[in-house]
Amino acid sequence: MHPSLAFAAAALAAPLFVVTALHLGHDPAAHRAAAGLVHRNGGYVGAATCRTCHPDQHASWARTHHATMTQRPSPSTVLGEFDGRTVRYEGRQGRPFRDGERFVMEVPTSGVEGRGHRTAEVALAVGSRRYQQYFERQPRGDSFAFVRLPLLWHVEQRRWLHINTVFLGPDDPDWSSHAATWNENCIFCHNTAPEPRARATVGRAGEAAQFDSEVADLGIACESCHGPGGEHAEARRNPLARYGPEPGAKAVDPARLDPARSISVCGQCHGARLPNPPERAAEWFRTGPTYRPGDLLLDHVTPIQRDTPPLGGDPEQNQLRFWGDGTARLSAYELQGVLASPCHPKGGMTCLHCHTMHAGDPHGQLRPDLPGDRLCTQCHEAIARDVQKHTHHDPARSGASCLDCHMPRVVYGVLEIHRSHRVENPDPARDAAAGRPNACTLCHTDQTLTWAAAKLGEWWGPKYRTVERRADGAPLELPDAIASLHAGDAAVRAVYAAALGRDTAAVDPAATAAQRAHLAVAMGDGYPSVRWLAQRSLQRLEARAPLGIDLLLRVLDWQAGTEDRRRAVFTTLDAIAKAGPGRLGPPPSTALLGADLRLDLPAVVKLTDLQGRNLISIGE
């Protein structure tokens, strides 16, 4: 061959090879995994396209829990240990195991009756921070639905839990109680640009609802916050155009939106809502929500409030999601909190004043450039100049923390207690009337609401009324934390069960005999979520001021049956009574605990009897 011909052939071979190889496809394994669930409607292009120009932003997003909210199962995405060990709950059992490449769960055939089991292959994994839930793909005629499996993996505890134990509900032997359908629930907020495409009447799993659901990305990806990127990406694909002014649609930057539109971006998911008007619900279940970043969310939806009539089901279900004064007590109502905070309408506060999506710790995603109270004092500078004067607490201690007073941890969600996003002042009288936990007694767990009201009155004047009565009917003379732990409804009990072990509490860990004894009682609570929070608090107190009962606390199983739990309570109470004297300071006289650290059990039972007036069950 003539040398020039050979050289030309070599030169042509390179682009030909590249084009052919690219035509064969990109990462075929990943492509196959995503096939069948991904659409490119409405100008959505997916995060992979964004990565081509914004690799750093893509990388900073990819490490967040938003990115891993919904995933296909694989060894790198599944957190649970599918090791074949049996998981028992309420007398029945399941078994997560591997079958080659597949992640499989053996679960009871029916919810309540029968001893039969079936196997279900995991088709989707949802969640990655607190816990990970698993969904199987159920054929529905010529379509499909993803249905939640009953066992989930708890990341902190590194153990399997039954789904019935993570909500604010009592123990429930029905293994199918929470077999929710992804296509009509999770799809909306755990994915990008969801299109449920419900064919028939939407209902609970097991009914005949059919779906052809698709999303732009599994998980919460770039276009959830920046809007559909198709037009932007197309315009910027031309290398010459990239160096000139941007033609066509720009990607939305939530930080540059006005406050109402900026909070809309986060609020599209972090604010439980109904379509506006509610009659558009059927349209949502077909083509998905209509809100797009840059819009005003309230033009599309109505945030659910305490008095919002639900679309169906229990007429009280929305009331249960809020404290008596309208403050949200479940997570995913952060938008409602921000809207009710004076900081938003008066100060233009948005989510991005405190949170960032591309920096900092993925847990909480708080701005790393504003550590601690700087989140608040970036605006409230005068308070920062004299913290003692404003807080009446030692500035060096947690009592002076802005957040603990103004955004207390009173919100339940995903088996954890979170901060309220309604920025407000603590008010014991208001809280007592509303039956909600009080910021003061969440730290001062040895004090009464009356004491808290008197302190605030002393510092801030007579606008702080005294407390007349408690909503749960418990005596006012009792420490609020202890009374609430026993007499409150499940949400109150969960909040105080977590607060009693928190390391920011004002009580010296070595003076927590009463807290420990009452937490031991709460380990026998009828609500599993309360039991877990109580056990964890006891473990935390034990870690800070050991009584030598750590091993006992570690082996206790808060998911165990009633009799095992009862034994656990008395064993723990005995252990505290034996090991406590000499190691723990004497309890306050009002704490229903003798100097020998033996509980006044009849008085405690009287308190727990008050729960009967407040039985609740709240799903999420």
Add this chain to the structure above:
Amino acid sequence: MNTTNDPGSERPARAALVAGWLLLGFSLPLGLTLEALHALKVDVYLGSAMRRELWTLAHAHGNLLGMLCLVFGLFAARLPEARAVARLGRVLVAGACLMPLGFLLGGVLNREGDPSPGILLVPLGGLLLLVALFGAAVLTLRKGRAGGGR
């Protein structure tokens, strides 16, 4: 060029020169092609970090090894033992071709975290290059010693 008075030593030199020019002829346009994929933001290329790395390596190794072949071709005639030089030339050319080819094929139909099996050509090519390098070093030193004794 031929200082050993052995007409057979021209053949390995020419083979290495042809391979060197062809490798450069392939690898330089490959670089331009990859640049174009960047310029046009082609996500099937930019979206796979593994593929980008492998093809960039193919481009870089193709160019460098092409130049190495040219250097060998230019100096082969000055080495003693024409038969050994011919063998070395074949080993060098094979290694110089296999290595970039392995990187290139490793980026075809690859998984997210792993190259495709074509990558196995890379260690094979690397081994051949090592052998060629070692052989060339020995020959060069041997020639130096012989020259010193003259």
